[in-house]
Amino acid sequence: MMKQQLQVMLTLQDEINTVVNENWRAQNFAWYRAIWVESAELLDHYGWKWWKKQQPEMNQVKLELVDIWHFGLSLELQQGSPEKVAATMLGELKVEQRTPGDFRENLESFTLNTLASKQFDLVGFAQLLADVEMSFAELYQRYVGKNVLNRFRQDNGYKDGTYVKNWTGREDNEHLAEIAGQLDASAVDYIDQVYRSLQERYREIALA
Template identity: 45%
Template sequence: MLTSIQLSAMLTLQDGMNTKVNPAWLGAGYAYLRAAMIESVEGIEHHGWKWWKAQHKDLAQLQMELVDIWHFALSDILINYAGNIQQSADTIAKELASGRKHVTFDGKNYDFTQQDILDNLELMAGLCAAKRFDVPLFIQIVEQAEMDSDELYRQYVGKNVLNFFRQDHGYKEGSYIKIWQGQEDNEHLVEVLDKLDIGLADYSDQVYLGLKERYPN
């Protein structure tokens, strides 16, 4: 289960990235749950669902879609609490601790622990289309995609910090160097993450520092 430190860290990072894009993002009316709905459908595509043709499940891409969905979900939750990180974290923690295994949608009760990942991704897409996000359902899908809470946190922080790092080093202006020493920045990120303890209180800062130490001057 995600810890209070992890929740606060992710919400702080999300608020920071959204503010970087638009300082007035809380009132901008961005359709974050629409974005989460689209990512849910893309997750279905990466898993494969077509019975009339051979398909290969791309687990890494599916996990990446889930990390993206979490970015949008955190944004929506922050909006619901006017940007209050503590209230947002408390709400998520309460949902996670509830042990709830059901969700009611369109008058029907779904036990998402008894559904496969495709049915759950479809259910999540439907909920997002109805402007709802269900945290326990999402975590069930994360587990079905062979991730645990720590891995969700690790990948989320990694992607968020890399986005910050790119912006700080000229990504928008076109001066950012994406390949260093024969490796793309994503590959450097993986190596940095592998060397760090996710239990660090300043985990995200250490990820940024690790990238900065590798980046060419």
């Protein structure tokens, strides 16, 4: 199951990257830099200021980890096809076998390794998932939802600025979370179900 879900996510990432730029592999985009910036945003949501009381915003923390995962998958896909890459990634992503540790220190190590190598620190990322008790199944559900939303945005004018991100007083991310919570992520047509549900809601606001 894990290998299959990993392959699905890699395929989805390849597809959305191709929608944005059909020759994306040849462009050598600085995916590692995007991971670095997202890591700083992630730490802000987790909390690091010793001079004020802070509680981790766990939903936002997990959303940022999913965003990092998008860029990490893109880096991994530079090495080959989704099928080939999935096989090499699998052994390093045994999240359930890791013991939770100090999230802030592990995030700094992950970021440092990513910047030093300009590659995705898979082992470090798996540790971050363990630190926030985020299973691979939850990563899959959240990633697929966000990927489908990204594709939906592209299909509905995101690039030319005509897409409406706020639907009836709530951002599309909030609608996505609600939709995903009502669907079975293990369903064969889960991806299509999410897209259709987004489409139906977006059509409703267009007609309002």
